[in-house]
Amino acid sequence: MLSPEIDLANLDARHWNNWWQLLVPPRMLAPQAWALAILDGGKVIKLVVTKRGAIDPQATPLPGLAERDLAAYAKSLGVAAVVAIERSVMGQLAADIESALRLDQDLVEQGLVALRALKRHAGKGVWTEPPLLELLPAPAYEPIQRTFDLLIPDRSALVAYVIEDDRQRIHSSIIAVKNDGDIVRASTHRAIVDLVPEASFARDWQKSTKRVAAAVEERFAKPSVALFLERATLMKILTGPSDQLPREVNAKTVIIDPAPAWLLGLLGG
Structure with missing residues (x-):
């Protein structure tokens, strides 16, 4: 899905940062302190807090490992999150991850391997607040890859x-190329700016999307799906009702061209 040898070129730092600002929840964007507690039989033997370093674990005792206890512990430490891990589990966790990793796995598969190993120890040697390990799904990689191959x-x-x-200009852009099941190249509008000047495209973008598609085909590959919209429209889709995207497509404030048949079906088109 994501090649370990992905070619990253002509990346616009502003576009990259803007994607992060758009897609990451606002609470996560603000600098948040978190704490790592190393346990021995449930007792904190080492406590590290971001930006503060190691602190005396005796100064703020851990009340317990239940969800409400960890929430209270985080509050008393003045942090947004806590990770507590038994010292005896650390070696087993590393061994579990190392034994399941292979050189031919891509970055997504390796991430799922690590997540599944962590989830196996959730509540049995590894605890988090918020309880992310209990909430995050860890699906098998193969069905995800098959679905990706069917759709793209x-x-x-x-x-x-x-x-x-x-x-006045492009807020953010991404051009990615898929080959042999993986994303092998990624870039931004900078790679085609000589073919499609940014200012002229942004000024009349709804009539210029085919110019971008043609430039991408010339420099990279023929697009199988291309999405264009303004920032305010994207925020309406992200925060609005579930039918907001089809409504914006019908209003032509979102242009998806080309749009694969499966996507048109989802949009009711």
């Missing part, structure tokens, strides 16, 4: 553009 053909590009609301 090889030797094609995936394109997404968000335009500033004043249409």
